[in-house]
Amino acid sequence: MSIAWYLAVSAIVFSLGAIGVITRRNPLVVLLCLELMLNGGNLALIAFSRMWGNGDGQILAIVVMTVAACEVCIGLGMIVALYRRHLPIDVDELRELQG
Template identity: 55%
Template sequence: MNPVNYLYLAALLFTIGATGVLIRRNAIVVFMCVELMLNACNLALVAFSRMHGNLDGQIIAFFTMVVAAAEVVVGLAIIVSLFRSRHSASVDDASLMKL
C-alpha cells in the first residue's frame, strides 16, 4: 500500500465534514463537522510529514490541534450563549445579530 492512501482518506473525511456543515442545521453538529474537517487536515499533514521524512508536518498538525482547542472553547461558549438567548441551537434561528 502506498501512503498516498492516507491522503485520499483525509480528502474523503474533509469532504464528508464539509457536506455536513452545509446540510446540518443544529449548531453543535455543524461544529462537530468543522472538527472533522480539522482532523482530516491533520491526517494529511502527518502523512505528508512521513512522505518527506521530516517532522515539520507534525509540528503544523500540533499547532492545528492547539488552535482547534481554542476554537472549540470559544465556539461552544457562543453556542451556549445563543441557546440562552433564543432557546434553540438551530443555526436558522440565529439569522439576526440582535435579539
C-alpha cells in the same frame, strides 16, 4: 501502505465534514463537522510529513489541534450563551449576531 492511501482517506474525511457543515442545522453538530474537516487536514499533514521524513508537518498538525481546541472553546461558549438567552439552537434561525 503507500502514502496515497492516507491522502485518499483524508480527502474523504474532509469532504464528509464539508457535507455536515453545509447540511446540518444544529450548531453543535456543525462544530463537530468542522472538527472532521480539521482532522482530514491533519491526516494529510502527517502523511506528507512521513513522506518527506521531516517533522514540520507534525508540528503544524499540533498547532492545528490547538486552534481546534480554541475554536471549540469559543463555539461552545456561544452555544451556551444562545441557550441562556432562549434563542433557537438552529443555524438557519440565527441570522444576526447583534445583541
